[in-house]
Amino acid sequence: MTTPNTNNVSTATTTLLCAEDPLIDMTFITTFTGMTDKWFYKLIGDGLFPKPIKLGRSSRWYKSEVESWIRQRIADSRGV
Template sequence: MRYLWRFTGLTDKWFYKLIKDGLFPKPIKLGRSSRWRQSEVEDWLLQRIADSRSG
């Protein structure tokens, strides 16, 4: 989760809300830990940037 916070500046609460709303990739569960593929997070961020710049 620290990676997500550093990479985006968003909090863990925000990410879990986005996941619940279907707006962010679901985590990979490893025991009690949640992990994300870096490529999925980067794709999500690039899409957000593209969406914000299109009319």
Template sequence: MTTITTLNEFDDRLIDMKYISGYTGMTDKWFYALIKQGKFPKPIKLGRTSRWKMSELINWLNKQEEASSR
């Protein structure tokens, strides 16, 4: 199995939902539904904004790839 990408600890930037949606091609509504179901990481709240660590997205994508190849 190949992983989508790897990050070192210095590349673990905070990303927003616009980035996640653009990166994956999935809608923000779909991701918020997954968050509500506990199937996608909860955001880090910074004031009124929500951010995720890039590593959380990559780890989630790798888990999705593993599950789909079974």
């Protein structure tokens, strides 16, 4: 009988966390965009910005999701 090895992290979890797509915080987002955290939290409440990943009392986002959101805003504003 084979017993599962509980000491190893699952492959799915390993692929979710990688240096190529780090988790970023609101300070990074506001510094990068020049917009306020209040504005982003309103967008989140309105369903117009990716929901945060809650880690305790902290909120984080995948950098790729934020970058995709910004690219879409640029395309929308230019009529692409």
